[in-house]
Amino acid sequence: MHRLILKTTAALIAALIGIVLIIYQQSYLKSSFHDTEKIGDSFRVLHTDYIALQRIVLQASYFPYFDNDTILSQIEKIRERLDGLYKERRLQRAVYSETRSELQSAKRDFEELAKTIYEFLTLNASLKNSTVYLPTLALKAYEVFDIHSEHDRQVTVLLSKINETLFLAKNALDESFLEEVKEYKKELEELKKEVSENDKRRLLQASIGHLDLFLKVFPKFREDLEEILDLKFQKELESAIGRFSEESKREMGHINTLADLFLTLYLISILVVIYFIFRSEKENIELKRVRDQLRKSLVTDHLTGLENREAYVVRKRMMAHPALILVNIDRFKHINEFYGSKTGDAVLQKSAEILKEIVPKYLRAHIYRLGGDDFGILYEFKSRERTESVIRQILKHFQEKTLNIEGILVDISISIGASYNDKLLETADMALKIVKSSKRLRYTIYDPSMDLSKTIARNIRALKQLKQAIARGDIIPYFQPIIDLGDGSSNKYEALARMRTQSGEILGPAHFLDAAKEAKLSGDITAAILRQTLKIAETCDMTFSVNISAGDIMNIYDRNTIFELLETHRGCSSRIVFEIVESEDIEDYDILGEFIGRIREFGCEIAIDDFGSGYSNFEKLLQLQVDILKIDGSLIKELDTNEHAALVVQTIVDFAKAAGFKTVAEYVHSKSVLDKVRSLEVDFAQGFYLGRPSSELKCGQQAYID
Amino acid sequence: MDPGLSADRSVACVSCHSFDHGGADPRPVSIGSHGNKGVANAPTVYNSYFNFRQFWNGRAKDLKEQAKGPLHNPAEMGMVTEEIERYLRGSDFYTEAFRNIYGRAPTHDDALDAIAEFEKALITPNCKFDRFLRKETKLSKLEYRGYKLFKTLGCATCHNGINVGGNSFQKMGLIFQYPWREGLPDRYDITHSPADKNVYKVPTLRNIELTAPYFHDGSVPTLELALKKMAYHNLGFDLSAEEIEALVAFLKTLTGETPRIIGESR
Numbered sequence: 001m002h003r004l005i006l007k008t009t010a011a012l013i014a015a016l017i018g019i020v021l022i023i024y025q026q027s028y029l030k031s032s033f034h035d036t037e038k039i040g041d042s043f044r045v046l047h048t049d050y051i052a053l054q055r056i057v058l059q060a061s062y063f064p065y066f067d068n069d070t071i072l073s074q075i076e077k078i079r080e081r082l083d084g085l086y087k088e089r090r091l092q093r094a095v096y097s098e099t100r101s102e103l104q105s106a107k108r109d110f111e112e113l114a115k116t117i118y119e120f121l122t123l124n125a126s127l128k129n130s131t132v133y134l135p136t137l138a139l140k141a142y143e144v145f146d147i148h149s150e151h152d153r154q155v156t157v158l159l160s161k162i163n164e165t166l167f168l169a170k171n172a173l174d175e176s177f178l179e180e181v182k183e184y185k186k187e188l189e190e191l192k193k194e195v196s197e198n199d200k201r202r203l204l205q206a207s208i209g210h211l212d213l214f215l216k217v218f219p220k221f222r223e224d225l226e227e228i229l230d231l232k233f234q235k236e237l238e239s240a241i242g243r244f245s246e247e248s249k250r251e252m253g254h255i256n257t258l259a260d261l262f263l264t265l266y267l268i269s270i271l272v273v274i275y276f277i278f279r280s281e282k283e284n285i286e287l288k289r290v291r292d293q294l295r296k297s298l299v300t301d302h303l304t305g306l307e308n309r310e311a312y313v314v315r316k317r318m319m320a321h322p323a324l325i326l327v328n329i330d331r332f333k334h335i336n337e338f339y340g341s342k343t344g345d346a347v348l349q350k351s352a353e354i355l356k357e358i359v360p361k362y363l364r365a366h367i368y369r370l371g372g373d374d375f376g377i378l379y380e381f382k383s384r385e386r387t388e389s390v391i392r393q394i395l396k397h398f399q400e401k402t403l404n405i406e407g408i409l410v411d412i413s414i415s416i417g418a419s420y421n422d423k424l425l426e427t428a429d430m431a432l433k434i435v436k437s438s439k440r441l442r443y444t445i446y447d448p449s450m451d452l453s454k455t456i457a458r459n460i461r462a463l464k465q466l467k468q469a470i471a472r473g474d475i476i477p478y479f480q481p482i483i484d485l486g487d488g489s490s491n492k493y494e495a496l497a498r499m500r501t502q503s504g505e506i507l508g509p510a511h512f513l514d515a516a517k518e519a520k521l522s523g524d525i526t527a528a529i530l531r532q533t534l535k536i537a538e539t540c541d542m543t544f545s546v547n548i549s550a551g552d553i554m555n556i557y558d559r560n561t562i563f564e565l566l567e568t569h570r571g572c573s574s575r576i577v578f579e580i581v582e583s584e585d586i587e588d589y590d591i592l593g594e595f596i597g598r599i600r601e602f603g604c605e606i607a608i609d610d611f612g613s614g615y616s617n618f619e620k621l622l623q624l625q626v627d628i629l630k631i632d633g634s635l636i637k638e639l640d641t642n643e644h645a646a647l648v649v650q651t652i653v654d655f656a657k658a659a660g661f662k663t664v665a666e667y668v669h670s671k672s673v674l675d676k677v678r679s680l681e682v683d684f685a686q687g688f689y690l691g692r693p694s695s696e697l698k699c700g701q702q703a704y705i706d
Numbered sequence: 707m708d709p710g711l712s713a714d715r716s717v718a719c720v721s722c723h724s725f726d727h728g729g730a731d732p733r734p735v736s737i738g739s740h741g742n743k744g745v746a747n748a749p750t751v752y753n754s755y756f757n758f759r760q761f762w763n764g765r766a767k768d769l770k771e772q773a774k775g776p777l778h779n780p781a782e783m784g785m786v787t788e789e790i791e792r793y794l795r796g797s798d799f800y801t802e803a804f805r806n807i808y809g810r811a812p813t814h815d816d817a818l819d820a821i822a823e824f825e826k827a828l829i830t831p832n833c834k835f836d837r838f839l840r841k842e843t844k845l846s847k848l849e850y851r852g853y854k855l856f857k858t859l860g861c862a863t864c865h866n867g868i869n870v871g872g873n874s875f876q877k878m879g880l881i882f883q884y885p886w887r888e889g890l891p892d893r894y895d896i897t898h899s900p901a902d903k904n905v906y907k908v909p910t911l912r913n914i915e916l917t918a919p920y921f922h923d924g925s926v927p928t929l930e931l932a933l934k935k936m937a938y939h940n941l942g943f944d945l946s947a948e949e950i951e952a953l954v955a956f957l958k959t960l961t962g963e964t965p966r967i968i969g970e971s972r
Contacts, residue, residue, distance in 0.1 A: 058759075064857075064860075064862075064863065065857055065860075065862035065863050065866060066863075066866065066871035067867050068758075068866055068867050068870055068874050069864045069867035069873050070868070072867075072873050073759045118874065118875065121873075121874035121875070122875050122876055122877065122905065124863075125863045125864045125874060125876050126876070126880050128863045129860045129863055129864075129880060129940060129941065130861045130880075132858070132859075132863070132940075133860055133941050136858070136859075137943070140943075142850070165869060202943070202944070203943075205942065205944030206881060206941070206943050207942075209942040210881060210942060212882060213880055379962070415831060514914060587764035626812065
């Protein structure tokens with residue numbers, strides 16, 4: 001920011017300097033032209049004035065009388081002009097030094113000229129005095145002299161000649177006439193000697209005086225006048241003018257140089273601005289590049305080079321009808337554990353490459369790595385058929401795929417969940433979970449009916465409650481009587497798990513059992529129920545059934561807990577029946593067999609719960625040497641209405657009898673069902689019709705059916 | 707008019723440039739402080755502004771420069787710069803007046819300037835000849851004859867211009883020499899060129915009937931005699947009585963009005 005301000009300021013200053021310089025240049029040029037013009041005019045006026053002065057002086061020399069003031073004022077005028085010009089402000093500049101020195105010498109010369117003019121005025125008056133007065137004397141001579149006398153006539157003729165010659169000499173400024181004048185003067189002096197009359201002598205004396213004066217003054221007068229009319233000062237002036245125009249041209253040259261300089265500075269300032277603009281633009285581009293790179297690195301998965309979840313979120317927002325195919329590598333965790341994470345990474349990379357290759361181009365799909373081993377294929381939804389066809393292509397390609405990772409052959413398979421619903425990723429994931437939890441499904445496309453999201457949400461809540469309940473000891477057994485249909489009495493209870501909430505509410509297993517299984521907490525629940533039941537059994541001489549899941553049995557920890565509990569209650573452990581749900585969960589029949597063997601040592605019996613619901617493996621059951629089959633409640637509750645159910649129950653009862661197993665009917669909720677159960681010769685029954693689960697229990701044989 | 711500007715407080719400018727005598731000195735030569743006699747007749751102070759130079763030999767180029775001369779001349783007022791300033795500053799009247807005009811205490815230079823400014827007001831316009839030239843009046847026959855003679859005899863060659871003189875240097879005694887001695891205030895006194903002996907600034911002829919005695923040496927007491935002498939020395943001829951009468955009549959038409967500023971101060 002600081003730098004930006006600095007740059008902006010620099011650019012502004014540069015521009016400002018440029019503008020100021022240009023304005024300065026303009027005004028400078030203007031004043032220059034104005035001054036030069038003015039000075040040129042002054043020179044011209046000076047020249048005119050000088051010519052006028054010459055003219056006036058010439059007039060003064062010709063006119064018998066003339067106003068000297070005009071000459072003096074003209075001199076004064078020129079003097080002032082010269083002074084003014086010399087003091088002209090512009091001419092004070094160094095560049096005009098020669099003009100100034102020319103003007104200086106012009107001034108000096110003009111003063112000389114003025115002196116000459118003053119002298120001329122004196123001489124002019126003297127000469128005029130004589131040239132005006134000599135004719136007057138000649139005229140007077142006719143009165144004084146007698147023209148009839150030879151001598152006197154000579155005098156008058158001589159005086160006339162003298163006048164004629166003087167006229168020529170003066171008006172032609174011709175000095176050569178002076179010789180004649182001298183001759184005449186001599187003659188006049190000769191003639192004067194012969195004159196005795198006083199008035200005649202005076203006249204001649206005066207005439208001689210005037211001639212004398214003329215002879216003495218004329219050469220100087222002529223010289224002065226010629227000097228005044230000479231063009232010397234004019235030339236001086238012209239030379240000054242020439243010098244001035246030369247020097248003003250030189251100054252113009254300076255000004256032009258200055259103008260060029262200003263222009264250059266202005267251009268530089270513009271260049272500076274352009275440079276800054278260029279620089280900032282360049283920086284912008286660079287910044288943009290870095291930003292793009294950063295963004296790319298932010299939205300790219302470094303391992304596979306695919307875009308990551310961030311990119312997915314951004315892209316999805318821009319799409320009209322996005323569809324997502326979620327591809328998950330099966331048992332990737334196992335691959336990682338077995339081969340090491342390096343190989344696992346390579347598997348992910350290869351899978352990414354394969355996906356990039358095989359996803360059809362027409363889909364214009366974007367492929368993402370969305371999580372650990374989840375890949376997403378995002379594209380605009382067209383039809384369900386198209387989606388399925390793409391999924392099938394992918395599956396086909398990955399079917400029984402063996403990847404060669406640096407010589408290690410890794411078998412992989414994939415599961416696919418897809419969706420084009422809202423909450424794209426969640427729903428696709430839900431679909432994927434369904435596939436995962438199924439043995440046979442390879443892919444599924446989400447539809448709202450499979451919405452597990454509510455269940456999941458509930459499970460999460462339940463799980464939280466469950467954990468707290470386990471910690472508090474609020475998982476408690478409720479007891480439901482199991483009635484011997486032979487005599488209508490009972491000495492058996494089934495211990496059913498209940499959860500007591502903090503508000504004292506009692507919840508059935510439907511609320512927490514799924515969550516417990518998911519969270520592998522079912523062992524804890526089994527242990528809690530078993531512990532409490534054993535405690536009760538110590539004082540209550542009844543038989544108690546306790547539920548146990550296959551998962552619990554498979555878990556060594558849970559198994560051992562059960563063994564320890566039975567061990568500590570040796571006295572009553574023989575009155576415990578373990579009800580195992582017959583289900584697919586039983587993966588290892590050896591472990592199950594071993595477990596059953598162990599608990600038989602404590603005198604416990606084994607019941608198969610929900611028999612008839614899963615796919616019952618009769619052979620395995622026989623091997624396991626169970627004691628009781630608890631017929632699936634869903635069959636029992638329909639017994640009075642569903643012929644088919646009755647048939648199945650009949651079959652089970654027949655099988656049980658043949659195998660020596662006792663049978664128990666659950667979910668007996670009505671008299672008619674009870675009657676049916678009886679008629680089918682089921683050994684025991686339980687259900688709401690016979691007794692609801694309760695925290696209270698009655699010890700000792702009880703009669704239920706009369 | 708203040709004799710305080712002379713060394714012994716005895717003379718003022720007006721002592722030699724008398725308003726009763728056309729601004730000139732009725733004595734042949736002026737008498738300065740301590741009774742020192744000058745060498746020349748004081749020229750009129752009237753219309754002196756129109757002269758192209760000041761003093762008989764034109765050694766001052768303007769009035770200001772001229773004013774300095776008599777003030778410092780030991781034979782005239784005999785002052786020095788410091789004394790002039792001290793005198794003026796000692797006076798409340800001058801101190802206040804100078805402050806009003808020049809914005810500072812009296813200085814020597816300002817004093818000269820003030821005197822010169824005053825002299826510019828000493829003009830005598832509207833003489834009969836002026837009015838004649840402006841065609842406002844007519845000259846009498848005698849005067850007119852005098853005017854014609856003034857031109858034909860050559861007087862006008864030197865006595866011309868606004869001041870009827872005062873615009874060139876001319877020689878006294880062109881034809882017949884005029885007495886000369888060393889020390890006269892002529893051009894020779896400045897240039898020391900022999901041709902400049904007895905060369906003087908042509909005096910103005912305005913108010914000439916009031917400014918007797920005449921010539922640089924104040925040697926001629928009347929106009930008639932002055933005319934006669936001028937004719938003899940510069941024309942080499944004697945004027946007739948009729949000519950003199952006419953010329954005198956003409957010269958008397960050159961007497962103008964008394965400067966207004968004098969009327970005011972009186």
